[in-house]
Amino acid sequence: MTAATARRGYVLVLTGAVLFGLNGGISRIAMDGGIDPLPFTSARITGAAIVLALLAALWRPAALRPPRGRSLLLIAGLGLVGVAALQLTYNVAIDRLPLGIALLLEYLAPVLVVLWVRAVRREDVHRRMWGAVACAVGGLALVAQVWEGLQLDALGVTMGLLAAVSFATYFLLGEHNVGTQDPLHVIVWSFVMAAVLMNLVSPSWRLPDLTQDVSALERLDHLSVPLWLPLLWVVVLGTVTPFFLQLVALQHLPATQVTMVATLEPVLAVLLGWAWFAESLAGVQLLGVAVVMAGIVLAQSARRAAPAELPTPQ
Known part of the structure; x- marks a missing residue:
């Protein structure tokens, strides 16, 4: 791998992380504008x-072939849990918690992945895994200030933790699929199956009037935009574009490096929450954020046999 190739990969994955980080704020505009998390999730996934599917038809038509056999079951699990459940729990979490904290909870997934492969698959992992777990749990305790009683919304915390479980499932199932299949094929059909499920639960066309103007919220509440604009942003620039960028980044960098750089997203979300949504964190909570991030980075490097991850589905 040349230095130029590596730089290109880092630019791609950093751009994807920034877009994913911004996506949380844009999603808030849509949900505050009257789209409930269920139909919002359906519309985004659909x-x-x-x-x-259109990109696959233009770029790689073979990716549109329906999966079969064991591959069908794995992709179905990936789509239903790793995409649909993840996006729903994530949307509820960012709607009820400070943006950065919601993403910190979700990004406990790498820790869960390492624990799973050690306890269930009996794979060898580095001893730093236990340091990662300690950092994750201790950092979250600092963020939540548990000595003062839980200050965070209970449903939001529950959804954030379920998002971490769904995210970990995404990595574990995706590892099986991407090892033998085209990642674009896996992503397309995962989203198609997730879209089918979400439209059965909450049809994506049952949305409020998308032409109405909604506030850009908090420090930008003097601005208003039509409701269709944040929804379009979330689909094109908050989902498809960062997915594509990180997919291409995997052609320039090892998957472990792509995933580690992508963990900058919670940090960006904390900064976005402060700059846009006037969210303030006490000094001890900022320390907790740093400790959790340290745990995430440790967890990423704790597994000796690194999986071939999919792009992050935020």
Whole structure:
């Protein structure tokens, strides 16, 4: 791998992380504008599935072949849990918690992945895994200030933790699929299956009037935009584009490096929460954020046999 190739990969994955970080704020505009998390999730997944399918038709038509056999079961699990459940729990979490804290909870997934492969698959992992677990749990205790009683919304915390479980499932199932299949094929059909499920639960076309103007919220509340604009952003620039960028980044960098750089997203979300949503964190909570991030980085490097991850589905 040349230095130029590595730089290109880092630019791609950093751009994807920034877009994913911004996506949380844009999603808040749409949900505050009157779209409930269920139909919002349906609309986002359905829109992304359509765009991904069109890209596959233009770029790699073979990716549109339906999966079969064991591959069908794995991709179905990936789509239903790793995409649909993840996006729903994530949307509820960012709607009820400070943006940075919601993403910190979700990004406990790498820790869960390492624990799973050690306890269930009996794979060898580095001893730093236990330091990662300690950092993750201790850092979250600092963020939540548990000595003062839980100050965070209970449902939001529950959804954030379920998002971490769903995210870990995404990595574990995706590892099986991407090892033998085209990642674009896996992503397209995962989103298609997730879209089918979400439209059965909450049809994506049952949305409020998308032409109405909604506030850009908090420090930008003097601005208003039509409701269709944040929804379009979330589909194109908050889902498809960062997915594509990180997919291409995997052609320039090892998957472990791509995933580690992508963990900058929670840090960006904390900064975004402060700059846009006027969210303030006490000094001890900022320390907790740093400790959790240290745990995430340790967890990423704790597994000796690194999986071939998919792009992050935020």
